[in-house]
Amino acid sequence: MKRICFLLLVLASAFGRAAAQELALYDTTEKPKLISKQFAFTEGPAVDKKGNIYFTDQPNNKIWKYDTEGKLSLYMDSAGRANGTYMDRKGNLIVCADEHDELWLVKNGKKQKVLLGDYKGKLLNGPNDLWIHPNGNIYFTDPYYQRPWWSRTKPDQDGQKVYYLPKGKAEAIMLEDGLKQPNGIVGSPDGKLLYVADIGGGKIYLFDIKADGTLTGNRVFANKGADGITLDEHGNLYLAGNGITVFNPEGKQIAHIDVPEPWTANLCFGGKNKDVLFITASKAIYTLQMKVRGVE
Numbered sequence: 001m002k003r004i005c006f007l008l009l010v011l012a013s014a015f016g017r018a019a020a021q022e023l024a025l026y027d028t029t030e031k032p033k034l035i036s037k038q039f040a041f042t043e044g045p046a047v048d049k050k051g052n053i054y055f056t057d058q059p060n061n062k063i064w065k066y067d068t069e070g071k072l073s074l075y076m077d078s079a080g081r082a083n084g085t086y087m088d089r090k091g092n093l094i095v096c097a098d099e100h101d102e103l104w105l106v107k108n109g110k111k112q113k114v115l116l117g118d119y120k121g122k123l124l125n126g127p128n129d130l131w132i133h134p135n136g137n138i139y140f141t142d143p144y145y146q147r148p149w150w151s152r153t154k155p156d157q158d159g160q161k162v163y164y165l166p167k168g169k170a171e172a173i174m175l176e177d178g179l180k181q182p183n184g185i186v187g188s189p190d191g192k193l194l195y196v197a198d199i200g201g202g203k204i205y206l207f208d209i210k211a212d213g214t215l216t217g218n219r220v221f222a223n224k225g226a227d228g229i230t231l232d233e234h235g236n237l238y239l240a241g242n243g244i245t246v247f248n249p250e251g252k253q254i255a256h257i258d259v260p261e262p263w264t265a266n267l268c269f270g271g272k273n274k275d276v277l278f279i280t281a282s283k284a285i286y287t288l289q290m291k292v293r294g295v296e
Helices: 002-025
Strands: 033-036 042-047 053-057 062-066 072-077 082-087 093-097 102-107 110-116 129-132 138-142 161-165 173-176 182-187 193-198 203-209 215-222 229-231 237-241 243-247 253-257 266-270 276-281 284-289
Touching (some): 002 253, 042 266, 042 276, 053 082, 093 129, 161 182, 173 215, 237 276
Antiparallel strands (some): 033 284, 161 173, 203 215, 243 253, 266 276
């Protein structure tokens, strides 16, 4: 009986700590707020220096802007079937342009440049998500999802991999080929760590970034797959998929946020104080006021 009581106390203490950690992130009595439900499938949010958010509606081939005042506007039409996006330090939107499997540089709602169009002379599978290192190197995932706008029915590449495009270069470098289907990707603000969601393998992997930009120290961070991922200021990792799941820096789950949609594809922090969690969820977008800030 004493052993049972002890175990119950341990469990109660663990649940209490988890509840406290979740409460420290956001007001758990609040639910995600629906902003709009007018899209076909929302993806790839990115935030600029002011806190404005840009996100994609891939089936409709558009990029939208949600500003810090809550105004929603069309940012770019004919957007290359944009999927993941990320804002660079110069205010350019770097886009995974799925239509022809490219990386684009977009400024003021217009394509300025194709940064990458192939890997070793062959089409990429379809760049999905990306993160930009503080030094300007672009890290991106390249899974294969058959698209209705493609004429091909199989990949040109021999696997689904993780790459990086060194700043100012036109040729990508393959970094990791051991994942089943890499999807979401994000790095730590100091540029030392890289998280990759293997949605096909049902895991989150954590890598160390070496001085030359390559990766080392591959280890499992969490036994849970995800679509998009992002970090907050305390190093907590947020996973999109079935709602939003949050893991602390030690890889322990500390929160789950229910979102009333079939799928949450991606997320980022935005707003004037970078403390609003912005969620792309199927045909909708949601926000949730947080007690923590993002790091983008």
